[in-house]
Amino acid sequence: MNDASKLRRLFPLNRYLFITSALTAAIVAGMLWIGANITTQGQWVRHSLLVRDQLTQMLILTRRAESSQRGFLLTGRDIYLAPYQAASGQLPSLLANTGELVQDNPAQTAALKELGDLIGRKLAELQATVDDAVAGRRDAAMAAVNTDAGMKLMEAIQSQIAAMTATEEQLVADRRAKAARSISLIQIGSIVVFVLICAMAAMIGFLTRRSFRELTQAHDQLALANQKLQEEAQQREQIEAQFRQAQKMEAVGQLTGGIAHDFNNMLQVITSSLQIVRRRAGNGEMGVDKFLEAAAAATDRAKTLTHRLLAFARKQPLEPAAVDPNKLIAGMSDLLRSSLGERVQIELVAAAGLWNVKADTHQLESAMVNIAINARDAMPDGGKLTIETGNAFLDDAYARQHTEVEPGQYAMIAITDTGRGMPPEVAARAFDPFFTTKPPGMGTGLGLSQVYGFIKQSRGHINIYSEVGSGTTVKIYLPRLIGEPDTARPEASQKTRPGDTGDVVLVVEDDFLVRQLSTESLRELGYTVLECSSAAKALATLEKHPEVKLLFTDVVMPEVNGKALADAALKLRPELKVLFTTGYTTNAVVHGGVLDPGVNLLSKPFSLQQLAAKVRAVLDHP
DSSP: OOHHHHHHHHHHHHHHHHHHHHHHHHHHHHHHHHHHHHHHHHHHHHHHHHHHHHHHHHHHHHHHHHHHHHHHHHHOOGGGHHHHHHHHHHHHHHHHHHHHHTTTOHHHHHHHHHHHHHHHHHHHHHHHHHHHHHTTOHHHHHHHHHTSHHHHHHHHHHHHHHHHHHHHHHHHHHHHHHHHHHHHHHHHHHHHHHHHHHHHHHHHHHHHHHHHHHHHHHHHHHHHHHHHHHHHHHHHHHHHHHHHHHHHHHHHHHHHHHHHHHHHHHHHHHHHHHHHHHHHHHTTOOOOHHHHHHHHHHHHHHHHHHHHHHHHTTOSOBOOEEEOHHHHHHHTHHHHHHHHOTTEEEEEEOOTTOOOEEEOHHHHHHHHHHHHHHHHHTOTTOEEEEEEEEEEEEOHHHHHHSTTOOOEEEEEEEEEEOSOOOOHHHHTTTTSTTOOOSOTTSOOSOHHHHHHHHHHHTTOEEEEEEETTTEEEEEEEEEBOOSSOOOOOOOOOSSOOOOOTTSEEEEEOSSHHHHHHHHHHHHHTTOEEEEESSHHHHHHHHHHOTTEEEEEEESOOSSSOHHHHHHHHHHHOTTOEEEEEESSOOTTTEETTEEOTTOOEEESSOOHHHHHHHHHHHHHOO
16 A cells, blocks of 8 residues: 555544544633633622621621720720720721722722711710710710610611622622533533543543553652652651750759759758767767858758759749739839949839739749849949839730740830840850859859749740840740739738747648657747647547647648648638648649648748748738
């Protein structure tokens, strides 16, 4: 067969393929056009639904603003104005956004302008009554409300929004109908295209099988590459996990090493002092006072270190009360001047209208003194320390950048020095336990970590801003106290009345040595003392001895803890006074780091003077 005959046989097939392809292309183009039309109609439907939602939101905000105004006029409390203020801020932008959406519809644009005028008049009416109430003209504000002008405005707003919403809903219905017709056309076109595609499928099969073989090969190569990438990612994750674990172990090692170093020094002083006292007492020698004083001083240092560790771990028991930071700082001025010396000039800048906070007064004072002493050490040649207060709002953006910060209103205390400042790497570690840049013997490295733990336990925030050569600012943020301030706990008198043998104290402690020393200490103070080693024995003793006035019990005990013992004892003797003691705060009497209301606690270790003051305060309190 010659070449001409071959061409004649191929020509009809080529013509058929050409016609089929052209028809398919035309139908597909038509379907694409219809599909684009459906997409456009869908966009307009969503556009109308968005306009409707915007209108609904306007109505909700306007009603919320009116309800907020009514709540403020009825109660006079500023907290009710928050929804009104939020609505007043959101409505103008909402109107503007809706105006952009309906600018293609002249009728809706005109209706929206009328709605904007109504809402503006409504907000002006609400603002006028709020202004009257704030200015003390509450009767005038209520009289304005009682004219029903506001109600008529609200009815007009509702009517206008309903009319605009109905218009948009009609547009949605029309556009959905057009989209349905277009979908029917697409279905018909799809059937035609399907028939044509089936005709061409056999011809494409060969090419498809060949392409599939090529794709299979490429897929195998891609799978190998993907497996390799996964193995590399897993290796990176393992390395990063090992690095994070190493960082944790380094921090634990630093903390453990610091504790061991300081406690070993204190134990060495106590052990050596007691051994010398025992040796000299056995030989009948005197002159042991300085060794007893050294042991007592080491004990006080150990107690302070323990309290600082508990503060860093956010486990110290706090007794928060309402605090005016301005008054607190003013009352600390003499203490600060005596602590910082004459070469440091102190300036107090108190903000007017400063919010009250709820915090443990003594711990807040201690935190400020800690920061001030660090500032003094950064100014060896003298300088200026400025303590400034102010109200602050930490927003969501700030909270996202700083962990453990809740957005809200805070009272801020800023302590600024003119010292040498800190480089960024030092400032980043300033709150780490046992981290210090001071020479050996000049600090434990727990001062700022104690401050950090206390502030976090008080649901506050602390931050350091420092620049080498320019000084340092430490900012403390404590949550604003909303509502009536709490009544502060009564403090023990400076001069403690001695014990009375008529005051009978029941000591409950499972540790023999601690129980023995607590009993002897109370007897030394003049009290009559009974002792028990368990809760069961204590309850039996209370039944036999109705003269017991005070239950002095450890919190952490086997079988039944001190809190459960106290609850049972108070059911038996409602008038009984209770004083808890513990070396570590658990959830029995402390929740969220805050001492439970009405609970009296004496933390171990305690001195004889602290025991005397606390027992007397509990017994004398009505």
